[in-house]
Amino acid sequence: MARDLTGEGVELPLRGASVAAMQQPQRPGRRRTTLAELGEHLETNSEPGRVTRTARLALAAYTLARVVANLCVNGLDGLYLTCDAVLRPVMTALGIYFFLRKNDRFSEKSLLHIWSRRAIFWLAFCVGDDGFRGLVFSVPHLNDEMAIFIVCKGGTLLWEVACNFMQVHMTNLKLFALGRRFAAKLCHILAVTGIVFTLMFGIRFAMFMSEPLWHLPESVENLGLLSFLCLCVIVCIQFCTLCIVACRALRASGDDLAVASTAVLLFGNAFLVLLGPALSVWALMRYWLSDDTYETREWSTWLTVDIFLQICNTLILSGMVGPKQWNRPMDAFRRLADLSGFGFASKRIAFPGHINQTAAKCVVSFPGKYSELWDEAVSAVTSHHVKAAVEPWSLACVFLTDAESGLGQHSENPDTPGKCWCHSIYGRVPAETYLCVVEVEPEHIDCQANRQLLSFKRSDASAMGQLLVIKSDQSDTEWQIQLAQAAKNAQQLCFEKDGRAPWGCQWFEKWKQNLDLAAQLGQELHVFYFAERKGQGKVPWDHLSDEAAKERARQKSGLGASQTAEVAYLERMGLTFVEHDIRDFKAFIAGAG
Missing domain, CATH: 1.20.1070 (Rhopdopsin 7-helix transmembrane proteins)
Known part of the structure; x- marks a missing residue:
């Protein structure tokens, strides 16, 4: 099976990207990685x-x-x-x-x-x-x-x-x-x-x-x-x-x-x-x-x-x-398959949120790592066939899938003219966020599930300007050199982008618009936390760019990365909301919430 090696990410705007922050973007170094240098020496001179x-x-x-x-x-x-x-x-x-x-190929x-x-x-x-x-x-x-x-x-x-x-x-x-x-x-x-x-x-x-x-x-x-x-x-x-x-x-x-x-x-x-x-x-x-x-x-x-x-x-x-x-002919053939439409890719559907004008409740924060429940939520809130006993509700959360829907795009923060929301809600992200590393077992790289996942990863990386590196059937030395070069390029990208999040902050602007509409309609706001972590992991809005504060909150957090910013904004605006354990979500959408 395939594994994303970059860690847990922004739950709804983009699943699978790291959001750990640094104080300043690092200027790209001039010295090559020692591991890659050693590997190349062993490959060519031993x-x-x-x-x-x-x-x-x-x-x-x-x-x-x-x-x-x-x-x-x-x-x-x-x-x-x-x-x-x-x-x-x-x-x-x-x-x-x-x-x-000794053949490096x-x-x-x-x-x-x-x-x-x-x-x-x-x-x-x-x-x-x-x-x-x-x-x-x-x-x-x-x-x-x-x-x-x-x-x-x-x-x-x-x-x-x-x-x-x-x-x-x-x-x-x-x-x-x-x-x-x-x-x-x-x-x-x-x-x-x-x-x-x-x-x-x-x-x-x-x-x-x-x-x-x-x-x-x-x-x-x-x-x-x-x-x-x-x-x-x-x-x-x-x-x-x-x-x-x-x-x-x-x-x-x-x-x-x-x-x-x-x-x-x-x-x-x-x-x-x-x-x-x-x-x-x-x-x-x-x-x-x-x-x-x-x-x-x-x-x-x-x-x-x-x-x-x-x-x-x-x-x-x-x-x-x-x-x-x-x-590397097999890599070339796989790229050609994707270009020709035989890469097993299916288009993911972006979700801009859904505010029901007649609803009394609105979910404004949801942990995207529960992907099956998220899909169920989108299906339920957008369904035209609502049971009589089920109370209608709204979903303010958004899910962006490509540049057209807003992935990798930025929106201006009115509190900081000329700048976007990124530094306010993430601080300055590290260079690793511009690097997407995926590991796939060589014998399973051409199975349908992995080909689809890799196609999605390529699409995401293209929209966000990330560097996608796939670890599969390379030799160890080739992989070390490839990863070191990608890390160096990611450092350069991060410096050029001023440490802004590669997935962008337009998702936050879209979410805020949905939140404002739900609040104007007088809908009751609801936040869902990880299982057994209800109410945990909150960070004040002014401390979102403080890596130390966020690190303390993550030690036992019930919120995903994007949720941390969402809940901080709710508290900053003085909006009241009802907190739930994710295990109660099915009861909520069934009308018993």
């Missing part, structure tokens, strides 16, 4: 550890053994076979090297990076090598024909199917990030079904391996066709989906180079989704159906080409290599 050095030596020995074994089997009979014997082990070793070396928390590493390591498996075939031939008392088919060709089939399944799964992760959940789930189901059919085909084929191909039972052929059909449908769905999203991105990009770059990345991914499996099927079928030993080795060269393409696909499209702007 020597690889013993485990990494051992892994590199093991990789070098494994690669050399593969090359020597291949050359021993093939000799120097032909240029293509010699190149194949050397290139395949070297290419896969280079792919693994990118994951063994790799994160153990990124599902795409984890599956990319698995795919690269699986591609480096030697089951399709000529040297592996020679090793099988050298086993005493093993029938050559049986060895070629079951161990070599059967193993190569399973190896290729597993490699392509990983490629399909990685593309599915991207489809989830793009908001195309149905297409991703459908492709996953088809992939699992295709693997089952492929395994059944291999087993049945092995049972009739002594028969000529044209004498194979129809059931065996059908299993092979079903496997191929599943692959074709998966490729078509993924290719078309990626192309559609890329085309929409290009149309919507305008002058946004980041969006255009993401669209180019999607087109490249779509092309490789089409080309990769096609080459795999071609190479595998020619390798599978070849009978002569030399012919088998000759067709294995196509497997090397296929492996090279899969390595490039895995490294580039996971962001491990390539342009710097592609180093």
